[in-house]
Amino acid sequence: MPLIDEADLLRRLAAMTLKEKVALLTGADAWTLTPVASAGLAALALSDGPVGPRGTSFGADTPPSLLFPSPTSLAAAWDEETAYEAGRLMGARAREMGVHVLLAPTVNLHRSPLGGRHFECYSEDPLLTSRIAVGFIRGVQSAGVAATVKHFVGNDSETDRMTYDARIDERTLREVYLPPFEAAVREAGVWAVMAAYNRVNGESMTEHRDLLTGVLKQEWGFDGVVVSDWTAARSCEATALAGLDLVMPGPDGPWGDALVAAVEDGRVPAEVVDDKVLRILRLAARTGALEGVPALEGVPALEGVPALEGVPATPAPPVPGDVRDRLRELAIRGSVLLRNDGLLPLPPGLRKVALIGPNAVRFTAQGGGSAHVTPEHVVTPLEGLRRVLGADTEITVHAGVFPHAKLRPLPPGMATDPETGEHGVRLEHRTADGTVLTAEHRDPAPWWFPIILADEVAELVVRTRLTLPAAGLHRLSVLGTGRHTLRVPGNADQFHERLQEGDDIAALLLNPPSHTFTFTAGAGPIDVELLISPQRNLPYPVTLTGLGYEPPRGTDEKELEAALTAARAADVAIVLVGSDADTETESLDRTGLTLPGRQDDLVRQVCAANPRTVVVVNAGAPWLMPWAHEPAALLWSWFPGQEGGDAIADVLTGAEPGGRLPTTFPATEADVPILSTRPDDDGVLDYAEGDRIGYRAYRPEGVLFPFGHGLSYTTWEYLRAETVDDAADGSVDGSVDGSVDGSVDGSVDGPVDGSVEVTLRNAGDRPGREVVQAYLEQDGALRLAGFAAAEAAPGQTITVRIGVAPRKPSSGPHRLRIGRSAADLPLTCTAI
Known part of the structure; x- marks a missing residue:
């Protein structure tokens, strides 16, 4: 973290008038703050978001940027180092675009699969969410750009998000919904926190003094800036006294002259305003927006990344090839192979491939809402397959069905x-x-x-x-x-x-x-x-x-018959189904889990027409798959970003699918423990289930694919596990025993109760990647306690050491169960 001269910040604060101070506390416009010459402060620029920096514009003027895989895809890698790499790359791009503050990550939980921003969040589990968030935040801030953890707290769905009252008991709040924010503050040292639209236990989050000041600033020691979600602040004194520091957007808002008058009348103490300004000055010092303060003091140097002195007028430069390669690798790491009856990887020498499905012709690289960015180019699955299969393979393309209601933008030049x-x-x-x-x-x-x-x-x-x-x-x-x-x-x-x-x-x-x-x-x-x-x-x-x-098109029946004819004539049929940015988006929740239109029927008919069928689901959140056991292989690609087409093609032809599910996939809607996201008639959204969300609440027979599930192109044997009481200081060293030297880092580098050593063997004939998962069995329920990703050569035996997160107090026995998913845990040992 950059070293901050607090005395210098106080001198700058003293040079400012009350009106200058208050003017700084509301945006100058939608994306920037007011510069203050007397304090040597440049205009701080804020930008969405979780899948790449968009810059300080929205709409037709948006400059091209990088489009990363969706956050749920990043979480599917189950790897803090991968999250760090993504954050560092995103932070560097933000600096190139003149952005000081990136409005990411989103660490709300997958409470219901209907949540509209499910794709933008990491997981249903607080520990997995925390570890991915910590890695991502550290990566972003290593580039001298502030990360903003959001939306604090209880904004886990979109229906009536401006007004609903999330009723969450203290224990559930502390054990489930606050831990990702706490890890962001205490472990990652995040520089900004966004207060949500909703209420929690009767108080608007922008007016929630107990949480903003009591927990966040006093208990956790947060020294950064609390910014409102856009238009979330609606009062003057209550928000100012609660701990909100920055109102966005501007220039209008509830503060301004009203806050000046409140200070002059004594209703808001002057030191309250001074604390807010000091936090913004500290943020400016960390991000290079203060005159005379080195932009990256104390931060590892980044070759080619400029220091920020304001908001540049030019967009970021074109994306170099090595950056595109890294984005493609991120998408591969998040791809989850759900089933494989031996068809994948696809063999060489295919003569004819039928590429079928609505998402084959309308590929979805990202979800909708404020996270949307405009990439220079999105690689489609057709482009990716043509690259890897070569000119000798004929690829036919048919939509099969037309489920997406909203039309696409006008084609270029039309x-x-x-x-x-x-x-x-x-x-x-x-x-x-x-x-x-x-x-x-x-x-x-x-x-x-x-x-x-x-x-x-x-x-x-x-x-x-x-x-x-x-x-x-x-x-x-x-x-x-x-x-x-x-x-x-x-x-x-x-x-x-x-x-x-x-x-x-x-x-x-x-x-x-x-x-x-x-x-x-x-x-x-x-x-x-x-x-x-x-x-x-x-x-x-x-x-x-x-x-x-x-444009004019044939009837649905003619299009479906053309797709089936192509499938029958092909060596392999690849069906791409899924959703789009209009279906999975900010501001609204989904109404059901059935794939839109006749996609289920399309999959079943193609599988019947050609037994060598691969289904790829291009979606950011779970959808029902009543046909899941009919295709020969099933791959979940998420919203994989701008290089997604290449990533899908690489996985289909042999790249190791690195992903494991960060959320549970239900068999039917009736099996989902928490489905509805609609508040009651009084505006209350009752979190009465407590900590029983996700895999903690599902009945085994209601799970189609369990939390943590994902296949490799090799096979693994879990041999033994034993606990080690050697991690009291929070550090976990990894080691690999076998024919190849190496190391594996554990997942928990914060407070731990010890560690567990797991020995496993790659029993296949290919190199592979496995995510070893440790669950604490306590009070009759499972809770993820740690994990680590490991790689091994064919035949190699490795030992992975995993830090185990502290368990909650209980007088009952504690066991650690080890395996490859919440439903496949072959090893057991006693917890320390």
Whole structure:
């Protein structure tokens, strides 16, 4: 951690006026803070997020960045060092983009598989979540960029997230939901914490003094900045006195002049404001935003990473090949092989491969919401397979079914401004009498753009010239709220109205409603006009719009028959099913666990048509798979990021699938212990289950694939396990005994009760990777106590030493059970 001269920070604080101090405590805009010349403070820049830094813009102006595998994929590696590598790479990219504060990681738990941000969180288990978070935070901050652990606390679902009251008893809060945040503070030394939208036990989290000040700052010793989730702060005195330090976004908010007046009237002590400013100055010193303070003092040097002195105007440079290779390796490490009847790895010399499924033609690299970033390019599975299989293998592609409701953005080059001929649209702001106030060119990518509305604007007009690829029935979708009128030559005007309810501005911006119009036209250019009467009763004077498109296509029956014909003729059929960023997204939870559309039927029919079928599920959270035992192999790819297509192809052809499930996959919805995420009529979301979430609560017969499950391309024999009382100082040395020297580090480098040595053997004929898991059996239940990833050559016997997390007090006997998943634990030893 950078060394901080606290006396210097106090001198800078003393040079600031009260108004300068208070101005610093609310964002200057959505993503930056106000610079303070008297303190030598540059404008701190904040950016989402968990799958890569987006920069200080959102929408069509977003610069290209790196798109990492989803956090759940990172957790599936079950390896703190892998998390550190991902964090360090992300932190370096953030610095290149001029970002001081990265709004990641998300350490809320997988309480229900319906949670909309399930893909953005790590696991259902607090220990696994803690270890991945600690590694990631250390990696980010090693680059001189602040990590922000979020959302503190109880924001484990999205339904009514702005208002629901999470009722969590003290024991459950301490043993399940607070530990990842505590590890982030006490072990990783995180520099920022984000307070959530929701309430906990009756108190809004931005006003929760017991948790923000009592637990976080006083008990855990947190010396960083507590920032509100965007628009979460809604009061002045209560939030200021509770321990909130920074209100985002700005420039509006509940503080400003109201906080100045509260200090001057004595309702908020001046030292409370000073403490907040001091924390922001400390954050600036750590991230290189203070004049005269070295940007990376005390931090290992990073070749090619600049020091930050403000917010640069240029985007990050193109992604070098070695970085793409590292992103691909991260996706491979997270890929989970759920079943394999010997078909994988695919053999060489395949003549014909049928690539089938909706996610084969609409591959999903990331989930939706504020975490969304724009990569330079996403490698599709088709591109990856062509690379590894070569020109001698014919690959046919068929969607099979069309389950995804929202249309994709307009293809590049399809839309042109009718006045300038540039790629994009012409946007006009008009008054009630039709007078054009402003007219401007807009790039439609990534297919929507926010628009700030002046008071006199009554109508927006979007005009564009679309080059249609074929004649027939076209589908054009319109995004946003308000009344929409679509005018297409040769078709009657079409109307649609949709109003946004509630005050969750993030929901409007991140998951806006859409409506699909249809029209008939021939191939070639056609002028389209969209008239928008914007909704005015929103909390912010903003609207957004965008266009999506789907060309003429055959019926579902014809597409399915074409896919089955291709499957029958192929040496191997590869079926990609799953979800997309509209289904798994911030601001809404899923309504069920059945794959959208007719995907289940597609899998079953392809498996019947070709017994040599591999199914790849491209999704960020669990979905039901009633057909799971029908394909010859089943691979879970998660949302694997920009290099995901290459990673999938590599795993299918022999790269070791490194992932193990960080969450339990249920057999049916009825088997899920906690399914509903909807608060009751009083707005209460009752966590009455206590610590019985995830694998701790499932009945064995209700589990399709257990927590920790994942296959290797080799086989492992677990030989013996014994506990060792040698880790009182928290350090765990790993060792490997066998024909190849090496070392394996244990998973717990914080407080431990000792360690366990596990001896296992690679009994196969390939090198392999195994995740050895240790569970404490206590009071009739299992709890993950430690883990370690290990690699071994064919025939090699290794001994892995794992640090064991402290157990909760109990008078009963304690046993450690060791194995490869929560349901496969062949070894037992007595816990110390």
